[in-house]
């Protein structure tokens with residue numbers, strides 16, 4: 001499986017699988033494992049009682065804690081933009097940015113939370129989505145976690161971010177139009193077709209229960225990339241019954257454990273929760289799912305998005321998805 005192009009049906013572009021390049025020589029720096037963090041850091045602005053840049057103090061919270069970001073990328077009442085000159089366009093970058101601490105424990109990772117704590121995180125993701133869409137009227141709610149120094153995170157306190165905006169981000173908009181084009185062409189739900197094809201092939205499946213399927217997608221752009229997709233058609237987390245969210249805590253815990261157990265250096269990753277925007281019809285094919293994009297291609301080896309990826313928007317995946325799924329499954333058995 002060298003020099004093989006695979007079609008990415010959600011991004012509607014080719015990905016090149018170059019498995020033979022995974023072991024190429026590397027003379028640069030290796031990513032070191034971070035030192036173990038204490039359970040409480042008096043200087044941390046995310047810890048209970050910690051002082052934030054705004055001067056405000058966090059409450060003595062004991063489970064999940066959500067607050068408005070002190071350095072938001074978007075503003076609720078953003079001023080009107082300067083008129084653009086010539087053919088350029090502008091609009092207000094309107095939105096809300098929140099930070100969500102998963103736990104008061106400064107030194108814990110999402111993967112180390114127990115099943116109940118993980119469920120509490122998931123139900124908070126659900127409640128935040130509902131509130132921001134239905135009470136505050138935001139079109140899109142995008143929840144993501146940047147994990148590890150490789151992604152530029154210097155504070156180890158376990159947390160994610162919630163961006164609610166009045167406009168759509170481009171990858172989500174692309175995925176939504178891909179499901180529409182797939183429906184027109186094939187008369188089928190694209191997410192259902194992906195789930196069924198992964199089940200039929202079977203080699204890339206990492207975990208499965210009645211409600212969810214976890215797999216390294218056939219069309220993965222990064223080694224160790226993982227998708228968690230519900231088997232029922234749901235646009236947002238708040239459409240899922242409690243049982244489905246409980247099942248999600250099971251598969252999410254499993255795949256995070258696999259990533260943690262791969263090597264002595266824990267994986268660095270971007271986790272994103274992709275949900276249908278508010279304005280999309282309830283009958284639309286777009287399905288809420290979770291994507292994990294790990295940024296190490298080997299122990300301590302960072303995957304750089306360089307010339308071809310950044311310069312030309314074409315991904316070279318050094319890992320053969322079938323082999324990476326096998327590695328992840330083996331790592332999961334140690335748990």
Ligand SMILES: [Zn+2]
Nearest residue numbers: 044047106157
């Ligand atoms: Zn902290």
